Amino acid sequence: MSEEIVLNIEKVQKKFGKFEALKDITFHVNKGEVFGFIGPNGAGKTTTIRTILGIIKASSGKATVFGDDVWKERVQIHQRLAYVPGDVYLWPNLTGGEIIDLFLKMNGEKHTAKTDELIKKFDLDPKKKARTYSKGNRQKVALIAAFSQDAEFYIFDEPTSGLDPLMEEVFQSEVLDLKSRGKSILLSSHILSEVERMCDRIGIIREGTIIEQGTLDEMRHLTRTQFIVITKENAQDVQKIDGVHTFNVDQSNSQKVHFSADADAIETIMKFLTDKTILSIQSTPPTLEDLFLGYYKQSSNLTEVSDHEK
Amino acid sequence: MKNNTKGYLFLNRLNLRRDRFNILIWALALAGLMAGVAFKFEGIYGTPQSIASIQTTLHSPAMKALFGSFDTALNKSSDVFATEMLIFMAIVMIAMNIYFAVRITRGEEDKGLTELISAHAIGRGANFYAATTELILINLTLGILYSVGIQFSGMAGVTAQGSWLIGLGLGAMGLLFGMVGMLMAQLFDNSRSATIMSYFIFGIMYVARMYTDIKNPDQTWWVPLGWIEKIDAFHGNNWLPVLLMVLLSVVLWGLALLYNRTRDIGSGLITVQFGKQRASWLLRGPITLVERLQRHSTIIWIVALFILGTTYGSIFDTIGNILKTNPTMQQVFGKAAVQSANHQILLNFVSVISVVMAALASLPALIAVNKLRGDNNRGYLESVYAKALSRTHIFSGYLLNSIVVGIVSFAASLLGLYLAGNAVLTHGDLSLNTYVHTFVAVAPTITIAIGVAALLNGLAPRLNWISWVYLGYGFFASYLGKLIKMPDWSTKLNGLGWTNEVPLHSVNYTNVSVMLLITLGLIIIGAWGYRRRDLD
Numbered sequence: 001m002s003e004e005i006v007l008n009i010e011k012v013q014k015k016f017g018k019f020e021a022l023k024d025i026t027f028h029v030n031k032g033e034v035f036g037f038i039g040p041n042g043a044g045k046t047t048t049i050r051t052i053l054g055i056i057k058a059s060s061g062k063a064t065v066f067g068d069d070v071w072k073e074r075v076q077i078h079q080r081l082a083y084v085p086g087d088v089y090l091w092p093n094l095t096g097g098e099i100i101d102l103f104l105k106m107n108g109e110k111h112t113a114k115t116d117e118l119i120k121k122f123d124l125d126p127k128k129k130a131r132t133y134s135k136g137n138r139q140k141v142a143l144i145a146a147f148s149q150d151a152e153f154y155i156f157d158e159p160t161s162g163l164d165p166l167m168e169e170v171f172q173s174e175v176l177d178l179k180s181r182g183k184s185i186l187l188s189s190h191i192l193s194e195v196e197r198m199c200d201r202i203g204i205i206r207e208g209t210i211i212e213q214g215t216l217d218e219m220r221h222l223t224r225t226q227f228i229v230i231t232k233e234n235a236q237d238v239q240k241i242d243g244v245h246t247f248n249v250d251q252s253n254s255q256k257v258h259f260s261a262d263a264d265a266i267e268t269i270m271k272f273l274t275d276k277t278i279l280s281i282q283s284t285p286p287t288l289e290d291l292f293l294g295y296y297k298q299s300s301n302l303t304e305v306s307d308h309e310k
Numbered sequence: 311m312k313n314n315t316k317g318y319l320f321l322n323r324l325n326l327r328r329d330r331f332n333i334l335i336w337a338l339a340l341a342g343l344m345a346g347v348a349f350k351f352e353g354i355y356g357t358p359q360s361i362a363s364i365q366t367t368l369h370s371p372a373m374k375a376l377f378g379s380f381d382t383a384l385n386k387s388s389d390v391f392a393t394e395m396l397i398f399m400a401i402v403m404i405a406m407n408i409y410f411a412v413r414i415t416r417g418e419e420d421k422g423l424t425e426l427i428s429a430h431a432i433g434r435g436a437n438f439y440a441a442t443t444e445l446i447l448i449n450l451t452l453g454i455l456y457s458v459g460i461q462f463s464g465m466a467g468v469t470a471q472g473s474w475l476i477g478l479g480l481g482a483m484g485l486l487f488g489m490v491g492m493l494m495a496q497l498f499d500n501s502r503s504a505t506i507m508s509y510f511i512f513g514i515m516y517v518a519r520m521y522t523d524i525k526n527p528d529q530t531w532w533v534p535l536g537w538i539e540k541i542d543a544f545h546g547n548n549w550l551p552v553l554l555m556v557l558l559s560v561v562l563w564g565l566a567l568l569y570n571r572t573r574d575i576g577s578g579l580i581t582v583q584f585g586k587q588r589a590s591w592l593l594r595g596p597i598t599l600v601e602r603l604q605r606h607s608t609i610i611w612i613v614a615l616f617i618l619g620t621t622y623g624s625i626f627d628t629i630g631n632i633l634k635t636n637p638t639m640q641q642v643f644g645k646a647a648v649q650s651a652n653h654q655i656l657l658n659f660v661s662v663i664s665v666v667m668a669a670l671a672s673l674p675a676l677i678a679v680n681k682l683r684g685d686n687n688r689g690y691l692e693s694v695y696a697k698a699l700s701r702t703h704i705f706s707g708y709l710l711n712s713i714v715v716g717i718v719s720f721a722a723s724l725l726g727l728y729l730a731g732n733a734v735l736t737h738g739d740l741s742l743n744t745y746v747h748t749f750v751a752v753a754p755t756i757t758i759a760i761g762v763a764a765l766l767n768g769l770a771p772r773l774n775w776i777s778w779v780y781l782g783y784g785f786f787a788s789y790l791g792k793l794i795k796m797p798d799w800s801t802k803l804n805g806l807g808w809t810n811e812v813p814l815h816s817v818n819y820t821n822v823s824v825m826l827l828i829t830l831g832l833i834i835i836g837a838w839g840y841r842r843r844d845l846d
């Protein structure tokens with residue numbers, strides 16, 4: 001089993017002086033999956049990633065990559081790992097091409113045809129000095145180096161925050177390519193559509209704690225679907241079914257009802273509505289946006305979350 | 311114009327607020343140093359005998375090289391002060407001004423702060439004017455502090471006018487180099503180059519004035535740095551040099567302004583945009599990376615110190631000729647005695663100069679080690695930390711480059727001394743061995759300074775400025791220690807106090823070994839700390 005888990009973090013805490021940046025981080029990344037790591041600004045994503053990379057030391061808890069301790073065995077781990085930081089800063093006097101090569105050499109790898117292909121795909125001018133690069137271009141340098149590396153585990157910290165939509169697309173296709181080759185990926189991002197499109201499982205972090213993790217479907221399950229239904233017969237009794245919330249009747253049409261429903265109540269609801277002869281039905285699944293905004297905003301009512309987990 | 315300066319007052323307050331601790335520390339340190347020496351002087355040079363005892367030393371070429379050349383007769387303690395302290399204080403003022411000038415203009419731009427500020431409703435020139443004002447304020451404040459300090463120092467012969475002349479003269483000299491710094495900050499597109507070039511200009515002037523001071527002091531008027539020697543405080547009280555400094559400052563400021571208007575934010579006049587598409591075979595890890603990043607400055611330092619060495623060497627014929635200061639000696643003691651005395655003078659000169667050159671060679675060495683923190687804070691190392699490199703390896707990249715630039719530039723300065731010295735000497739050449747011994751005795755002082763910096767960067771990077779205090783103290787003690795009669799133990803607080811005045815005396819191998827062991831210990835502790843701490 002341990003061979004199948006690439007990254008395992010258990011109850012990791014990190015204190016900066018008195019400030020607890022990480023309070024309770026527990027999650028794992030399986031081999032061959034894309035794990036999305038999301039949370040509001042300052043939640044602790046970057047701090048978690050820097051702990052995984054052995055740049056900072058966890059105050060307590062256990063973190064392993066490929067089964068090895070992230071602090072003690074960091075050099076061996078880095079041999080099989082690629083990382084793109086959130087803010088890429090490069091030595092102004094070196095060119096992008098030089099930095100890409102240097103990054104590869106530092107991991108004992110070489111500039112290959114794949115590297116050239118990536119430089120072309122990302123549309124980077126490698127002859128330019130890094131001081132002339134925009135934020136997006138600096139990010140491209142780090143991405144090209146990471147993608148041309150033959151690693152087993154890739155860590156991206158908000159890699160697309162400076163990329164234009166076209167480049168974002170290139171990034172996504174490269175990640176999906178890695179995934180198809182069985183690589184494991186940890187992707188921290190604020191762009192939810194990106195996470196939705198690529199990630200197999202997601203962890204949500206807030207104020208230094210992982211408050212939720214699972215597949216997208218599992219998470220969807222936790223929120224309610226919106227319904228607008230017009231029936232031939234009066235269907236107002238639907239509100240008596242367990243799991244129906246925020247029910248109201250349309251003002252202009254008493255046969256038209258609005259409500260939201262928990263995922264596990266949908267079957268019962270549908271049976272009930274069918275009996276009333278459905279004329280029109282409109283259902284809106286929760287958007288990821290709704291889902292996450294819900295999580296991001298919850299401040300003190302963590303209990304509600306654990307209720308969901310049951 | 312109105313639009314151009316919009317927000318000037320706001321920026322001014324913001325900048326002063328941001329720099330208040332920095333300014334306070336510099337002002338306290340410099341004014342304290344100046345006042346401290348001034349108050350001590352009456353005790354040291356209060357009697358005619360004590361002045362007489364140093365008179366011959368001060369009139370020797372070696373001392374002229376360090377302190378300048380003056381016509382003033384030395385009768386009172388204030389006379390010694392108003393001459394011999396000027397060059398040293400000017401150097402310190404210049405260092406401070408280059409630091410501030412580059413920091414508040416180009417340094418801010420490097421960090422992207424100017425761009426942020428420019429995006430707000432603030433005129434294009436406001437930042438430039440605010441920086442100018444800050445420099446004027448700093449120099450004026452220090453000038454006034456100096457003046458008041460000297461006036462109330464209790465030295466015999468002090469006059470109000472003379473005190474203000476020295477104080478404001480040093481302030482004006484500071485401002486002049488503040489403007490040099492600002493101009494360089496416009497010409498170059500990064501603060502490191504701007505700083506190096508500012509120091510380069512200072513170095514050229516320092517060497518030029520040393521040369522003219524020894525050969526023909528009247529020609530020192532051609533060197534702006536030498537103007538400070540011409541004020542004749544407490545006697546002629548000549549304000550012309552101060553006026554010249556202010557005028558030249560205005561000219562430099564005008565040039566800087568011109569460049570500031572014509573360039574884009576973040577760019578310089580001298581910018582290289584393109585380079586190689588692929589990394590060379592050499593660029594492959596932390597050591598070669600740091601080497602590559604510092605190659606230009608390393609070469610500049612080595613060449614500059616070599617030139618400094620040759621310049622010192624080129625005055626050997628003047629220095630090593632005791633008959634110039636003591637024409638009757640040959641009749642009294644005979645030719646052999648004169649030659650041996652000349653030889654002693656040269657050895658003494660080499661021992662003094664080599665310590666100064668070692669302090670200078672330590673500068674690039676400390677810059678290199680302290681870059682470990684600088685590069686970390688700029689975020690350059692974030693990707694490197696995730697590579698398959700041990701921390702010891704990263705640490706050693708900075709350390710090795712530091713040791714190389716420190717040691718090689720020191721060796722280059724001795725080589726310059728050797729070649730030029732023997733070229734001008736008609737007889738009584740100093741052997742290569744003399745210089746090798748000097749190297750063996752003095753080079754460990756550089757490695758100790760590096761060790762101090764390595765320790766700090768490894769264990770507590772936020773405190774790495776202490777390495778500058780260490781070096782600054784060593785420079786102060788070896789430059790002024792004899793003049794202000796610092797007690798023996800206080801000069802021995804720094805590695806530079808343990809050289810045993812080689813080649814005047816022979817190498818003390820115990821000192822050398824202990825210094826090397828201390829270096830090793832400091833480095834090991836630093837590396838140990840670096841492996842264990844959070845990199846943030």
Ligand SMILES: Nc1ncnc2c1ncn2[C@@H]1O[C@H](COP(=O)(O)OP(=O)(O)OP(=O)(O)O)[C@@H](O)[C@H]1O
Nearest residue numbers: 016019021039040041042043044045046047048846
């Ligand atoms: N070295 C440090 N010292 C003190 N506090 C720190 C340090 N590093 C991070 N923090 C704090 O830890 C918290 C988490 O920061 P972190 O950068 O991990 O957030 P993040 O989730 O990556 O946010 P973002 O989405 O903005 O990138 C923040 O409050 C931050 O200020």
Ligand SMILES: [Mg+2]
Nearest residue numbers: 045046047086
């Ligand atoms: Mg972050």
